[in-house]
Amino acid sequence: MPQGRPSNSPTVPSHSNLTSARNTIAIDDATTTADTGIHNQALGSPNQYCERDNIARELAGIAxxxxxxxxERITIACDRMDVAHQRMNLAHRLMNIARLxxxxxxxxxxxxxxxxxxxxMGTAYEHMDIGRELLAQAVEWLNQLVARGHSDAVRAAFSELDAEQQAIPGTTSATNNEGSSSAGSFDDPAREEQAHSPDR
Incomplete structure (x- = not known):
């Protein structure tokens, strides 16, 4: 096995496997369980290692x-489904009265x-499908980062995102209001006219 280079070395050993993989995050799969010296060889230098960790943190933040x-999409979908069911119930009541x-x-x-x-209901299913797809992609991405030894980056990115969301008052409720602004009792005549038009 080749000897480890000094920690300040900016180059990578000329081993074909390491050279071909140096620019891919897949290199972490082979080095997460290795000792620090081999890890530094594979990544080239401590600076390169820090840069890779920063990239992992950015990817985790995106995920x-x-x-x-x-x-949020799934929440909007659920709100719209609730409103759709209310309108269907109102339609059935009106139909019964109309027949009488x-x-x-x-x-x-x-x-x-x-x-x-x-x-x-159709738009609600569209939001639900998009939400499920995005969630599946995010979970897969996070699982890959954790499998490659970047669990700390995943946790740090989540903490940053959580702190940002808490620092913005009403962010979540404003988004949810988009999907629930027309919800309510249709027994109120003032709301029935608003609910009549398919504006959502």
């Missing part, structure tokens, strides 16, 4: 941000609420 956005009164006007209004509910 956590994707996970947060994914959960034999009112074409009420029947048409009921169909309007049902169409609005179906459209809203």
């Amino acid at each position: 956590w941000e994707r996970a947060r956005i994914a959960l 009164r034999q009112s074409i006007t009420l029947e048409l209004e009921a169909h309007g609420y049902m169409s609005s509910a179906r459209e809203l």
